[in-house]
Amino acid sequence: xxxxxxxxxxxxxxxxxxxxxxxxxxxxxxxxxxxxxxxxxxxxxxxxxxxxxxxxxxxxxxxxxxxxxxxxxxxxxxxxxxxxxxxxxxxxxxxxxxxxxxxxxxxxxxxxxxxxxxxxxxxxxxxxxxxxxxxxxxxxxxxxxxxxxxxxxxxxxxxxxxxxxxxxxxxxxxxxxxxxxxxxxxxxxxxxxxxxxxxxxxxxxxxxxxxxxxxxxxxxxxxxxxxxxxxxxxxxxx
Amino acid sequence: xxxxxxxxxxxxxxxxxxxxxxxxxxxxxxxxxxxxxxxxxxxxxxxxxxxxxxxxxxxxxxxxxxxxxxxxxxxxxxxxxxxxxxxxxxxxxxx
Numbered sequence: 127x128x129x130x131x132x133x134x135x136x137x138x139x140x141x142x143x144x145x146x147x148x149x150x151x152x153x154x155x156x157x158x159x160x161x162x163x164x165x166x167x168x169x170x171x172x173x174x175x176x177x178x179x180x181x182x183x184x185x186x187x188x189x190x191x192x193x194x195x196x197x198x199x200x201x202x203x204x205x206x207x208x209x210x211x212x213x214x215x216x217x218x219x220x221x222x223x224x225x226x227x228x229x230x231x232x233x234x235x236x237x238x239x240x241x242x243x244x245x246x247x248x249x250x251x252x253x254x255x256x257x258x259x260x261x262x263x264x265x266x267x268x269x270x271x272x273x274x275x276x277x278x279x280x281x282x283x284x285x286x287x288x289x290x291x292x293x294x295x296x297x298x299x300x301x302x303x304x305x306x307x308x309x310x311x312x313x314x315x316x317x318x319x320x321x322x323x324x325x326x327x328x329x330x331x332x333x334x335x336x337x338x339x340x341x342x343x344x345x346x347x348x349x350x351x352x353x354x355x356x357x358x359x360x361x362x363x364x
Numbered sequence: 365x366x367x368x369x370x371x372x373x374x375x376x377x378x379x380x381x382x383x384x385x386x387x388x389x390x391x392x393x394x395x396x397x398x399x400x401x402x403x404x405x406x407x408x409x410x411x412x413x414x415x416x417x418x419x420x421x422x423x424x425x426x427x428x429x430x431x432x433x434x435x436x437x438x439x440x441x442x443x444x445x446x447x448x449x450x451x452x453x454x455x456x457x458x459x
Contacts, residue, residue, distance in 0.1 A: 160392060
């Protein structure tokens with residue numbers, strides 16, 4: 127691996143690792159058993175991506191379990207708490223659409239990340255399908271589910287602008303990525319009878335500096351839980 | 365876990381081309397589309413299959429245990445229904 131690839135692998139790897147952990151938190155708590163397995167499957171796909179990407183940077187366990195909060199380079203979107211099921215689906219919709227377009231562009235290129243992206247694109251297509259289906263069901267479902275889905279989309283909207291900040295070493299057309307994302311997410315929300323949230327997606331009042339190592343408050347608690355076993359029992363295995 | 369109001373679906377998985385779909389289990393889902401996705405997650409995540417069927421359990425008509433005797437017993441003592449009463453010609457393989 128070239129050293130130039132490290133920031134890219136770290137950013138994309140941390141996105142996958144952190145979202146994987148968040149989705150894993152649904153185990154034992156999902157609304158139905160079938161959905162619990164679906165979320166766990168998605169989490170495991172993401173964990174697989176994270177392992178490959180972080181291994182390009184260094185020792186995957188050290189990176190996952192022994193880094194401080196400020197050393198993580200994931201988007202603030204993926205570290206947001208699960209909230210209710212609708213909010214988790216909103217996060218999935220926003221992120222999987224982004225990841226699908228990003229990996230699609232990477233896979234079409236000839237960079238070092240192309241082979242990995244080509245494999246991940248198929249996984250992410252399913253994640254996107256899952257998120258879109260649930261968005262349609264909840265948005266166009268009962269009054270209660272519609273309200274919750276809209277609230278989930280609104281709550282997370284301000285974290286979406288950060289996704290289109292160029293990442294060093296990720297050779298994609300960011301403007302095209304953002305336009306594609308807006309079109310895709312907009313179309314799903316419209317079909318789901320939801321309103322595309324208003325308010326700043328990027329700019330002074332929006333959130334986002336995760337790529338620079340600044341994270342939101344819930345993230346500290348999340349990595350404390352993720353890391354405490356490894357830190358208490360270094361090298362523990364089973 | 366309150367999915368008791370969702371109907372039950374039977375899942376059939378074809379493990380590879382050339383084989384027939386085999387019953388793998390059942391699951392709850394609100395409709396066929398979701399049933400298919402749930403089946404994918406529950407029954408093919410260890411690459412068990414290349415094709416899936418989901419069938420509403422209510423659409424299946426099953427033989428009743430009470431009818432077991434008239435249905436199946438009469439076949440028990442009729443070995444001549446098995447094609448075993450002739451000599452296999454020499455040189456015929458794969459029979």
